Amino acid sequence: MKTKKDIVKEISEEVNLTQVDTKRVVQMTFDAIIDTIVNEGRIELRNFGVFEVKERKPRKARNPRTGQEVFVGAKRVVTFKPGKVMQHRVRGAKLPGPPPGEPPTL
Structure with a gap:
């Protein structure tokens, strides 16, 4: 990294x-x-991608440890949508490690 x-x-x-x-x-x-x-609320960087602020509505959620229902308030989050050049380069790039479905070598 x-x-x-x-x-x-x-x-x-x-x-x-x-x-x-x-x-x-x-x-x-x-x-x-x-x-x-x-x-x-938005920035577009050509050949890289778009960062955008989106509103998340309030919702009910569940605490994974206790199973108790909790209320999550509305919030603003930043999302990223990669541009075509980035998508193409990432899809064509070889990822480190073994191919999917193969166990790692020790």
Whole structure:
């Protein structure tokens, strides 16, 4: 699993910027995405995907441990729909580990 630190390191090497400057640009990008989602409810990043705020209605749920019915209030959640380029690349990518249905090798 990659972290933001790993991404910053890769980008800084690729564009010949210091990691400090690259981290600042990456963080500013994330902040701009978050601000747009909060203020406008949606951001579309071509060839990447769409982040959108959706309203979840209040509902009844069940505590899995006790079986007791609980009330879950309305809330806003962020959803992500991947773009076509991402979907195509993910579907064509080989996943780490054994193919589905095969036991892992030890």
